Amino acid sequence: MxxxxxxxxxxxxxxxxxxxxxxxxxxxxxxxxxxxxxxxxxxxxxxxxxxxxxxxxxxxxxxxxxxxxxxxxxxxxxxxxxxxxxxxxxxxxxxxxxxxxxxxxxxxxxxxxxxxxxxxxxxxxxxxxxxxxxxxHQNLLDAARAGRIAVPYSLDTPFTNVxxxxxxxxxxxxxxxxxxxxxxxxxxGPERLTVRQLADVAARTLGHPVVAERVALDAWRAGPGAALAASARADLEAMFAAYDRDGLVxxxxxxxxxxxxxxxxxxxxxxxx
Ligand SMILES: NC(=O)c1ccc[n+]([C@@H]2O[C@H](COP(=O)([O-])OP(=O)(O)OC[C@H]3O[C@@H](n4cnc5c(N)ncnc54)[C@H](OP(=O)(O)O)[C@@H]3O)[C@@H](O)[C@H]2O)c1
The missing domain is CATH 3.40.50.720 (NAD(P)-binding Rossmann-like Domain)
Known part of the structure; x- marks a missing residue:
């Protein structure tokens, strides 16, 4: 392995x-x-x-x-x-x-x-x-359990997470x-859900509020993105743009x-x- x-x-x-x-x-x-x-x-x-x-x-x-x-x-x-x-x-x-x-x-x-x-x-x-x-699914689990799914792309494009x-x-x-x-x-995965819907399902399943929030790309760059190598940051920014446009289905x-x-x-x- x-x-x-x-x-x-x-x-x-x-x-x-x-x-x-x-x-x-x-x-x-x-x-x-x-x-x-x-x-x-x-x-x-x-x-x-x-x-x-x-x-x-x-x-x-x-x-x-x-x-x-x-x-x-x-x-x-x-x-x-x-x-x-x-x-x-x-x-x-x-x-x-x-x-x-x-x-x-x-x-x-x-x-x-x-x-x-x-x-x-x-x-x-x-x-x-x-x-x-x-x-x-595991990419968003901790965020959902903490009550806030924040992403730098649309909350309304679809994903078939697995x-x-x-x-x-x-x-x-x-x-x-x-x-x-x-x-x-x-x-x-078997479901087609937007980030907004992922947060709604998480709130119902976990029994506490879970908000979906779109963060500005600049805030991501200054936050989680700041620790990354420039090439990784560029890759992820291209991915966010694709997710913003199409989701990933x-x-x-x-x-x-x-x-x-x-x-x-x-x-x-x-x-x-
Ligand atoms: N996350 C998703 O939703 C998703 C979906 C589809 C496909 N994938 C693909 O799945 C793959 C794995 O993702 P992951 O999130 O599991 O990655 P990860 O947690 O970062 O695991 C990668 C492993 O590779 C090791 N590694 C890094 N550089 C190395 C080097 N030079 N020599 C030897 N080992 C090295 C890391 O070692 P350390 O533990 O020492 O850092 C780490 O254990 C990626 O190719 C990704 O594109 C991910």
């Missing part, structure tokens, strides 16, 4: 460990080892995705590689090439890539990089599995199927077919432990 100590990596590790899979977690530094072990990883390998250091040892002898890249990384394509090359060199039979919904959307540079990374992965692993998740645990479950199911299923799967059908239960709603995510 590449990127194993992050939000997505820990969710996929938990889902794999729940199926009895011995997960080798590739993490950036020894300091992340605890996080990976707590998620259920059996062993840990330290890798630097920017140079490729440690990758050969990390993928040596494994049955499958699940690659997820650091969020909005400017060298997403180079990272994909390093990971896919190391896996091919080690003769790994199953390669899966965690992409994003609509990697062909030219208005979002980090989506375009995901599309290019998909192409690199398929070049080196023609039988690759590619998952394209929508935005996660539960990260459903995405992780699908990843674990597909990775462990007896017969490898190649293909590309869009993973969008995908087809919920594949997730419903792949999961052995109904996909989790926003309300279910809010009440989950």
């Amino acid at each position: 590449i990127g194993a100590a992050g939000k997505t990596g820990r969710a996929v590790t938990r889902a794999l460990a729940a199926r009895g899979v011995d997960v080798r977690a590739a993490v950036r530094s020894a300091g992340a080892e605890d996080r990976a072990h707590r998620a259920g990883a059996g062993s840990v390998a330290v890798v630097d995705l920017e140079t490729g250091a440690g990758l050969g040892a990390a993928v040596d002898g494994v049955d499958a590689v699940y690659h997820l890249a650091p969020n909005v990384h400017p060298d997403e394509v180079g990272i994909a090439r390093r990971v896919a090359t190391a896996a091919a060199g080690a003769g790994v039979a199953r390669f899966a890539f965690h992409s994003v919904l609509h990697p062909d959307d030219a208005s979002m540079p980090h989506h375009v990089r995901k599309g290019r990374a998909e192409a690199v992965v398929r070049e080196l692993h023609p039988e690759a599995l590619v998952l394209r998740p929508a935005a996660y 539960d990260l645990d459903d995405v992780a479950e699908v990843a674990a199911l597909l990775l462990t199927e007896p017969v490898w299923r190649t293909g590309t799967f869009e993973l969008a 995908g087809d919920p059908t594949p997730l419903g077919r792949l999961l052995p239960h109904a996909p989790r709603t926003w309300s279910a995510a809010l009440t989950a432990g």
Whole structure:
């Protein structure tokens, strides 16, 4: 599992460990080892995705590689090439890539990089599995529970957000199927809701007021955006403009077919432990 100590990596590790899979977690530094072990990883390998250091040892002898890249990384394509090359060199039979919904959307540079990374992965692993998740429910959970969802884009454009645990479950199911299923799967949630509607549902579900608030882009730049690298800030600003115009909506059908239960709603995510 590449990127194993992050939000997505820990969710996929938990889902794999729940199926009895011995997960080798590739993490950036020894300091992340605890996080990976707590998620259920059996062993840990330290890798630097920017140079490729440690990758050969990390993928040596494994049955499958699940690659997820650091969020909005400017060298997403180079990272994909390093990971896919190391896996091919080690003769790994199953390669899966965690992409994003609509990697062909030219208005979002980090989506375009995901599309290019998909192409690199398929070049080196023609039988690759590619998952394209929508935005996660989990991105907004803490804000909803704290009573204020503040975003620098429209409150009235639609989203088909997906539960990260459903995405992780699908990843674990597909990775462990007896017969490898190649293909590309869009993973969008079952509801189409605006941020205003997400706040309304959260207020009803949690039993306390939850406001939806549009914040000015300048306020975001001076607040959460200030801590980011300039390239990440530019990527996210392009994403906010796309969300402002179109929201982010995908087809919920594949997730419903792949999961052995109904996909989790926003309300279910809010009440989950
Ligand atoms: N959030 C969403 O709604 C969403 C939806 C669809 C797809 N995705 C995609 O999911 C992927 C993962 O997102 P996430 O939010 O789970 O990311 P994340 O929490 O930032 O996890 C990324 C992991 O990569 C590690 N990392 C960063 N730089 C590294 C390096 N140079 N070498 C080795 N490891 C390094 C980080 O290590 P540290 O723990 O040490 O920082 C972190 O554990 C992203 O590619 C994102 O585009 C996200």
